[in-house]
Amino acid sequence: MGRIIGFTNQKGGVGKTTSAVNLAVSLAVSEAKTLLIDMDPQANATTGLSELTHPSSFTIYDALIRGHNLDEAISETQFENFHVVASTHDLVGAEVELVGVMAREYQLEKILEKARHTYDYILIDCPPSLGLLTINTLTAADSLIIPIQCEYYALEGLGQLLNTVRLVQKHLNTDLEIEGVLLTMYDKRLNLSKQVAEEVRDYFGDKLFKTLIHRNVRLGEAPSFGKPALLYDANSVGAQDYIQLAEEIIERGN
Ligand SMILES: Nc1ncnc2c1ncn2[C@@H]1O[C@H](COP(=O)(O)OP(=O)(O)OP(=O)(O)O)[C@@H](O)[C@H]1O
Ligand SMILES: [Mg+2]
DSSP: OOEEEEEOOSSTTSSHHHHHHHHHHHHHHTTOOEEEEEOOTTOHHHHHTTTTBOOOSOOHHHHHTSOOOHHHHEEEBSSTTEEEEOOOTTHHHHHHHGGGSTTGGGHHHHHHTTGGGTOSEEEEEOOSSOSHHHHHHHHHOSEEEEEEESSTTTTTTHHHHHHHHHHHHHHTOTTOEEEEEEEESBOTTOHHHHHHHHHHHHHHGGGBOSOOOBOOHHHHHGGGGTOOHHHHOTTSHHHHHHHHHHHHHHHTTO
């Protein structure tokens, strides 16, 4: 049975999408059958992979709201092991439309029932909010990766996120775990990066991934070419960091 991992942090721009996209591709090239679901109306993961896919006519919105089968929304990519479910701006409406749906927090879990038997990993990229799209992800997921940017105010808002996780564990998904906290945009020349890393290590202990994601220009450039870093510049520090993260996750045997 596959492992469903959500990328969550309601803080914007911390590296959720970059991490979801590049980890997904790294897992796929490590021969794990991987599905990436874009749950963000900004659709950054979708556009960041546009060179790799022939988009399906349907998106996550059609599966969540219009009752389409998830299979209809799955697009193949040039990697045999890597499939994508795209998002569109329509998904903004889903936050509101879900409110009136029975068992509204469980819609994503319901549509993933079959897929979790098909894939080794299902990664879900969340929007920067704690609204219903994120709550659906927390309810469907086995675990969460929380990216934290090595910047001022890195820990701001984490209390609220962890509180939401606890509420979901209590009421919606008792098995939800924190897969790990991931430091992103780490710059070893900056004391600030080291300070943030230390602070996060003190707070999260062994929940912090050993792998650090360095600040790397290639990671920022790759999405504008519609490619993951591994296809844009396989030897870049950024591409290699995500390969290492995939190895760390696979080695845990999850
Ligand atoms: N390690 C990195 N090195 C350099 N640039 C990065 C790195 N990680 C992410 N970026 C860039 O930082 C910006 C924010 O990253 P990203 O889009 O992954 O964050 P996000 O948390 O998904 O944002 P949002 O909350 O808006 O969804 C993007 O322009 C991305 O290309
Ligand atoms: Mg994003």
